[in-house]
Amino acid sequence: MSTIALEKVAIIKTLNNIAESGLNVFRDDHFTIDNDHENPDAIVVRSFNMHTMEFGRHLKAIARAGVGVNNIPVDKCTQEGIAVFNTPGANANAVKELVLTSLIASSRNLFAGEAWTKTLGKEGKQIPKLVEAGKKQFVGKEIKGKTLGVIGLGAIGALVANDALQLDMNVIGFDPFISVDTAWNLSRNVQRALTLDQLFAKADYITVHVPLTDDTRGMFNEKAFNIMKKDVHILNFSRGELVNETDMKIALENGKVGKYITDFPNESVLNMKNTITFPHLGASTKESEENCAIMAARQVKEFLETGNIKNSVNFPNVSLPYTGKQRIAIFHQNVPNMVGNITTAISSYHLNIADMINRSRGDYAYTLIDIDKKVDSDDIPNLKEKMNEIPGIVTARII
Numbered sequence: 001m002s003t004i005a006l007e008k009v010a011i012i013k014t015l016n017n018i019a020e021s022g023l024n025v026f027r028d029d030h031f032t033i034d035n036d037h038e039n040p041d042a043i044v045v046r047s048f049n050m051h052t053m054e055f056g057r058h059l060k061a062i063a064r065a066g067v068g069v070n071n072i073p074v075d076k077c078t079q080e081g082i083a084v085f086n087t088p089g090a091n092a093n094a095v096k097e098l099v100l101t102s103l104i105a106s107s108r109n110l111f112a113g114e115a116w117t118k119t120l121g122k123e124g125k126q127i128p129k130l131v132e133a134g135k136k137q138f139v140g141k142e143i144k145g146k147t148l149g150v151i152g153l154g155a156i157g158a159l160v161a162n163d164a165l166q167l168d169m170n171v172i173g174f175d176p177f178i179s180v181d182t183a184w185n186l187s188r189n190v191q192r193a194l195t196l197d198q199l200f201a202k203a204d205y206i207t208v209h210v211p212l213t214d215d216t217r218g219m220f221n222e223k224a225f226n227i228m229k230k231d232v233h234i235l236n237f238s239r240g241e242l243v244n245e246t247d248m249k250i251a252l253e254n255g256k257v258g259k260y261i262t263d264f265p266n267e268s269v270l271n272m273k274n275t276i277t278f279p280h281l282g283a284s285t286k287e288s289e290e291n292c293a294i295m296a297a298r299q300v301k302e303f304l305e306t307g308n309i310k311n312s313v314n315f316p317n318v319s320l321p322y323t324g325k326q327r328i329a330i331f332h333q334n335v336p337n338m339v340g341n342i343t344t345a346i347s348s349y350h351l352n353i354a355d356m357i358n359r360s361r362g363d364y365a366y367t368l369i370d371i372d373k374k375v376d377s378d379d380i381p382n383l384k385e386k387m388n389e390i391p392g393i394v395t396a397r398i399i
């Protein structure tokens with residue numbers, strides 16, 4: 001971690017409850033946490049919907065203490081030169097534990113059984129007799145020997161797949177974009193589905209762990225339900241919009257889907273039969289909230305202090321050891337001659353470049369340039385202005 005001084009105290013704003021251990025990362029002379037500030041340098045957020053928010057002109061970074069960034073207008077951030085971070089894997093164990101709990105509990109009708117038992121409270125000495133007579137309503141199914149389909153084998157999906165094997169399930173996974181790291185962690189006993197339809201056709205239980213994107217929205221629809229086995233259980237701890245709710249309602253009514261277990265209730269879902277709903281509890285453990293908050297805060301701190309980038313969803317990852325002298329961090333379009341134009345501007349101030357790194361991501365690129373001495377403080381505003389005048393530069397910071 002860096003220990004350098006920022007030019008001025010950076011303002012951090014939070015839009016959701018962020019674990020104290022994460023906020024503590026900012027408790028030094030370089031940062032102030034101010035949740036009422038209109039012009040923060042960085043925002044730390046969980047699920048708050050930022051799509052209609054106006055961003056202040058000082059905003060440089062948004063850190064999602066969690067994984068899904070569908071609540072953040074990432075394209076707009078990129079165009080405005082705002083780095084968006086998330087915390088891959090930091091809440092994966094919490095979600096995995098809830099998925100496996102729900103898989104077993106719903107298969108054994110535990111939630112319905114528990115709710116029914118509570119209705120017997122006034123039956124006095126009759127309760128044991130009523131329990132024995134009533135339990136036949138809640139006969140369940142064992143998961144042993146059944147097939148679990150896991151869609152998305154990232155941080156959560158891979159953990160679920162591996163542990164389901166330990167519960168004696170057959171596991172089939174589908175992920176056309178699986179990362180090398182995850183592939184290494186995945187048990188070789190997870191069968192590979194080459195298409196989503198193969199998985200749909202084979203699974204007795206399906207759990208989905210993909211981000212919400214234009215490609216995944218509504219992936220559970222009439223066509224998919226038609227391929228699935230009758231009485232399939234579907235677990236959705238990813239995002240509600242992955243499911244076409246009109247089609248799900250019909251599939252639940254005609255018994256094609258036996259149960260729909262979801263972390264994303266809304267009016268429509270709460271009025272469907274055979275649903276089990278939770279109030280978005282997947283990442284809500286002390287451990288996960290701390291992991292996410294600390295990781296998000298450290299990434300933002302590092303970015304503001306040194307310009308280095310780790311786990312951004314829109315900027316390239318870049319790391320250059322900070323020398324403690326002067327650094328210029330530039331986010332720009334990924335077009336020819338940008339680096340040439342930038343270095344020409346720097347040399348017009350008779351500054352010598354000690355080190356530099358340039359990385360691109362799609363239409364944009366990020367360049368860090370280290371100067372071999374401190375830039376004269378009178379020159380800094382002019383140098384910054386000169387940088388920002390170069391066509392194609394989105395933002396330039398002198399750190």
Ligand SMILES: NC(=O)c1ccc[n+]([C@@H]2O[C@H](COP(=O)([O-])OP(=O)(O)OC[C@H]3O[C@@H](n4cnc5c(N)ncnc54)[C@H](O)[C@@H]3O)[C@@H](O)[C@H]2O)c1
Pocket residue numbers: 066067068069088089091092095151152153154155156157174175176177178179182209210211212215216237238239263280281282283284
């Ligand atoms: N309920 C909760 O509280 C909670 C908590 C954490 C994450 N989530 C949700 O779960 C999602 C997954 O989280 P994660 O940590 O595993 O993310 P991750 O990025 O580690 O994994 C996502 C995986 O999905 C795969 N994928 C992308 N598009 C796909 C497609 N069309 N078909 C199949 N696979 C596809 C990717 O290749 C990747 O391996 C998040 O995006 C978020 O929406 C919910």
Ligand SMILES: O=C(O)[C@H](O)COP(=O)(O)O
Pocket residue numbers: 046047065066067068069091280282283284
């Ligand atoms: O994408 C995520 O990380 C989860 O949905 C968790 O969301 P939360 O931080 O609002 O609990």
